[in-house]
Structure formats: structure tokens, C-alpha cells
Amino acid sequence: MKAMGPIPPDFRASPGGWLELGGLAFDSFTDGRSTPAFAYDWSVVRRRVEQFRVAMPPQVSLHYAVKANPWTPILQGMAELVDGFDLASSGELQRVGEALPDFRRHFPLSFAGPGKHDEELRAGLERQITFQVESAGELERLLRLGGGSGVTPRVAVRVNPPFGLKGSGMKMGGLASPFGVDHDEVPALVQRTVDAGADWRGLHVYAGSQSLSAEAVSDMQRATVALAAEIAEAVGITPPEVNLGGGFGTPYFAGDQPLDVEAVGAALKDTLDARPAMLRETKFIIELGRWLVGECGVYLTRVVDRKVSRGKTFLVVDGGLHHMLAASGNFGQLLRRNYPVAVAHRFGAEPEEEVTIVGCLCTPLDLLADEVMLPCAEVGDVIAIFCAGAYGLTASPQAFLSQGAAREVLV
Ligand SMILES: Cc1ncc(COP(=O)(O)O)c(C=O)c1O
Numbered sequence: 524m525k526a527m528g529p530i531p532p533d534f535r536a537s538p539g540g541w542l543e544l545g546g547l548a549f550d551s552f553t554d555g556r557s558t559p560a561f562a563y564d565w566s567v568v569r570r571r572v573e574q575f576r577v578a579m580p581p582q583v584s585l586h587y588a589v590k591a592n593p594w595t596p597i598l599q600g601m602a603e604l605v606d607g608f609d610l611a612s613s614g615e616l617q618r619v620g621e622a623l624p625d626f627r628r629h630f631p632l633s634f635a636g637p638g639k640h641d642e643e644l645r646a647g648l649e650r651q652i653t654f655q656v657e658s659a660g661e662l663e664r665l666l667r668l669g670g671g672s673g674v675t676p677r678v679a680v681r682v683n684p685p686f687g688l689k690g691s692g693m694k695m696g697g698l699a700s701p702f703g704v705d706h707d708e709v710p711a712l713v714q715r716t717v718d719a720g721a722d723w724r725g726l727h728v729y730a731g732s733q734s735l736s737a738e739a740v741s742d743m744q745r746a747t748v749a750l751a752a753e754i755a756e757a758v759g760i761t762p763p764e765v766n767l768g769g770g771f772g773t774p775y776f777a778g779d780q781p782l783d784v785e786a787v788g789a790a791l792k793d794t795l796d797a798r799p800a801m802l803r804e805t806k807f808i809i810e811l812g813r814w815l816v817g818e819c820g821v822y823l824t825r826v827v828d829r830k831v832s833r834g835k836t837f838l839v840v841d842g843g844l845h846h847m848l849a850a851s852g853n854f855g856q857l858l859r860r861n862y863p864v865a866v867a868h869r870f871g872a873e874p875e876e877e878v879t880i881v882g883c884l885c886t887p888l889d890l891l892a893d894e895v896m897l898p899c900a901e902v903g904d905v906i907a908i909f910c911a912g913a914y915g916l917t918a919s920p921q922a923f924l925s926q927g928a929a930r931e932v933l934v
Contacts, residue, residue: 524877525894526777527861530909531818533567534870542870542907544821545934549867549905558825558905559842560930563592563912565600567819572604575811578788580795584808586633588769589615591812591913592820596933598622601815607631609810613643616650633766633810635681635727637701641668648674655681655727655766657703659712666719678716679724679764682706682754686746688731688770689739696730703729706750710757717760725762725805726751733772733813737783740770741790752799764806771814775910776860782814813913820912822847822929823867824891826904827883835894836878840906843882843889846929848919850891850908851882861892867905869898880906884924 537548545564575585584606589598593615599622601608610616610632620626634647635655644665647654649672656662656678669676683703687696695702704712709726716723728747734740744767751765774781795807824842831837844851852859864880866872874896882889891908900906916929 524896525861527892527895528776528779528863528910529774530863530865531567533564533570533818534821534909536870540869540872542821542865542867547934549823549907557930558823559840559846560823560932561846561911561915562821562823562932562934563594563597563816563819564821564934565819567912568600568816569604571815571818574784578784579809580788580792582795582807583767583791584806586631586766586808586810587815588810588812589619590917592816592915593618593917594931595622597816600933602626602630605815607633607808610634610652611636613646616646616652620650633679633727635729644668645672648672648676651677653677653679653724655679656712657681657701659704659708659715662712662716666721669721675720675722677722677724679727679766680704680709680712680716681727681729682709682750684728684730684747684750686730686743688734688743690736691731691734691739691770695732696728703727706754709754713754713758713760717758723760723762725764725766726754727766727768729766729768729810731768731770734770735772735774735779735782737786737790740782740787741794743768743770744787744791745794748794748798748802751805752801755801756799761801761803762805764808765802766808766810769809769811769814771811773813773817773910773913775862815913817910817913820910820915822850822908822911822915823905824882824908826900826902826906829900829902836876838878838880838900838906839883840880840891841883842929843884843891843926844919845882845884845921845923845926846919847891847908847911847915849914850911851888852890853888854914854918859890859893861895862911863909864892864895864897865907865909866898866900867907869900870907872898875899883926
């Protein structure tokens with residue numbers, strides 16, 4: 524038997540034993556042919572945003588990292604809850620524009636990511652978004668394109684800091700990196716931005732993702748504020764904004780404990796209270812993806828076959844890694860571990876048997892849960908895989924083996 528991750532505390536069983544989503548028993552919003560599907564429980568997102576607002580000092584804004592889940596209803600709901608969106612491509616800019624056609628022009632949009640091509644820069648200039656420039660070359664292209672179209676570019680410099688997010692699964696600082704400009708070269712680039720007449724919006728430091736350690740996140744934020752002050756001193760100009768990055772993690776696996784967001788907020792308050800005078804007027808931003816939407820999502824997939832091979836029981840389901848790559852362990856994990864899973868109509872029932880859940884793709888990689896203990900599930904029953912709200916469908920190879928699409932529903 525192998526362990527699985529913790530089911531997010533937001534989910535309950537209906538009186539009939541069904542998994543409840545958005546206050547409804549699972550069977551009341553779906554029909555017999557409706558899998559595979561992602562169901563997103565919006566009350567979970569609301570709760571996370573409220574928790575953030577209560578925990579963080581008031582001068583900290585919250586941006587949503589669209590890459591975590593760019594589905595239209597998520598963007599529409601999120602626009603009501605957060606202070607801005609962080610984009611990673613002009614495709615995401617287009618999705619935001621389509622989801623929110625009467626989008627207020629001044630809703631902050633920022634665009635980080637290496638390899639922004641000219642068309643993307645043009646599209647962003649047109650919408651007056653803030654570019655987090657990742658290199659001197661990118662800045663020069665942006666200035667040229669801005670000059671050509673008569674638009675003043677809004678520029679924040681993304682810094683490759685001399686530190687990373689300790690213990691993070693995805694460290695993005697303290698090393699040679701395609702992301703951002705090495706910190707010692709940043710003052711010159713800021714000066715160039717200002718001299719060229721661009722609108723310098725400030726600094727962006729993204730040192731890593733997926734941390735469950737309040738200490739590590741707080742250390743990173745403290746170091747980021749100190750670095751921003753150092754750069755501001757060097758250029759002699761106060762940055763209007765400093766984006767502190769994110770890094771708030773989701774407990775996916777056995778033994779994971781939720782990030783203590785209240786402790787992060789208390790430490791950040793101390794850091795900001797003690798910030799150098801150079802940053803007194805600066806606005807601070809935290810940008811989050813998975814912590815906001817990861818736990819709201821449940822991937823629902825139906826058992827199409829049940830078989831025993833050499834003593835091992837397999838449940839073969841109608842979904843797979845083409846929708847939910849991360850649960851198969853192939854989205855950046857070093858060691859494959861089990862996401863939290865349940866049998867949807869017997870939620871919270873005692874486990875009865877050890878099963879291995881595999882998707883319908885013809886590859887041994889399509890392993891969704893390995894040797895987990897669950898209540899018995901038969902052909903036709905639905906398996907729920909949790910923590911599917913971020914980097915689920917959007918981070919999966921949907922075209923692989925030409926299997927069908929998954930539905931998405933907001934509940
Ligand atoms: C620049 C940037 N912002 C935000 C995120 C969102 O990270 P997460 O979903 O872990 O909060 C990432 C993730 O890679 C990123 O690279």
C-alpha cells in the first residue's frame with residue numbers, strides 16, 4: 524500500500540455519502556455521461572482570497588497568475604476578487620480580453636516570461652500592460668516597438684536574485700537563469716529604461732514556487748525587499764511597485780502540511796514596517812496561482828474497466844494524463860507520489876481494498892494513483908482526484924493519443 528496526499532479540508536460528504544461540490548452532492552450537477560470533467564468549487568477560491576486579505580499587510584496587492592488556470596469563468600470570477608493578473612504569453616492576454624471584454628483599462632496586467640516575441644510585445648503595448656523585461660535585448664526591442672507605435676512602454680525589470688526560495692520544488696533564483704536580469708546588472712537597465720523615457724513601473728523578483736514553509740517564504744520576501752532597496756538606492760529612484768513573487772504552495776502529497784499564511788503575513792508586516800525609506804511609497808504585490816485555485820479543482824473520471832493482473836487490482840478510467848498530467852507524476856516531480864483521490868459516491872467511507880488507478884492511454888506513464896486504499900469502486904463509478912484546479916488541464920498534453928477533451932464546470 525502507498526500513501527496519498529491529504530484531501531483539501533473544504534470538501535465534505537452529502538448525507539447520501541456523495542462528495543459535495545459547491546454545496547451540491549456530486550450526482551446533482553452531473554449526469555451519467557459527463558466524465559471526464561474538472562469541477563471547480565468557487566467557494567474554495569473565495570475562502571483562500573479572504574484568508575490572504577486577512578493575513579497580509581494592507582499595502583500588499585494580490586495578483587492572479589493566469590498560467591495556473593486560464594479557463595474563462597475562473598478569470599471572470601477572479602477579476603472580482605484580485606487586484607491584477609500576471610500573464611505569461613499574449614495568448615493569455617487574449618484569453619483575458621475575451622473573458623472580460625469590457626475590462627477596465629486600468630486593471631493591472633503584467634507580463635513575465637522569457638522569449639516574448641515582437642507580436643507579443645506589440646499586443647501588450649496596445650493594451651498598456653506592464654512588461655516584466657527579462658533581458659537588455661528584450662528591453663531594447665520593447666523601446667523600439669514602443670517608439671514605432673507612439674506608445675510609452677510600461678516597464679518593470681525582472682531581477683534574477685542572488686537567492687532562491689529555499690526548499691522549493693521549482694527554484695528560480697540564485698543561479699544562472701533564463702528568467703530575469705542578474706541583480707548586479709539591474710541598476711544600469713533601470714537607468715536605461717528611465718533615460719529612454721519609458722514608464723518605469725518597478726521591480727519583479729520571482730525566486731520559486733510550491734513552498735509549504737512559512738519561514739522559507741518569509742526569508743525570501745525579506746531578502747527581496749532588501750534587494751529592491753539596494754537597487755533603488757543605486758539608481759536613486761523609488762520603484763512605484765515591487766512584485767515580491769509568490770511561492771505559496773499546495774499540500775499535494777502524504778505528510779504535506781498547509782503553508783502557514785498567517786505566519787507569512789505577520790513576518791511580511793515586520794519586513795515592510797522596517798523597510799528602508801527609499802521604499803516608503805512603493806506598492807507591493809504578491810502573485811499567486813496554485814495557492815488560489817489548486818485546491819478548488821477536482822478531476823472526475825469514471826471507471827470503465829476493473830481487472831486483476833498478477834494479483835494487483837487495476838481500475839481503468841475514462842480520463843488520464845492527457846487531462847491531469849501532474850497526478851501521473853510527470854509534471855516536474857522528481858519522485859512519483861500519489862495525489863489525494865476518493866470514490867465520489869462513497870466519500871469518507873472506510874477503505875476496503877488496494878487499487879491502482881490508470882488512465883485510458885496506452886502508456887505505462889498513465890498512472891493516476893498507485894496502490895492506494897479506497898472503498899470498492901465498480902465499472903461506472905466515479906473517481907475524484909483532488910488538487911486539480913491549478914496546472915491540471917492547462918498543463919496536460921491534451922492532444923496526446925487523440926483522446927477526447929475534458930469538460931470543465933464551475934460549481
Ligand atoms: C513568474 C511567475 N509568476 C507566478 C507563477 C505562479 O506560480 P504558482 O502557481 O506556484 O503560484 C509562476 C510559476 O512558475 C511564475 O513563474
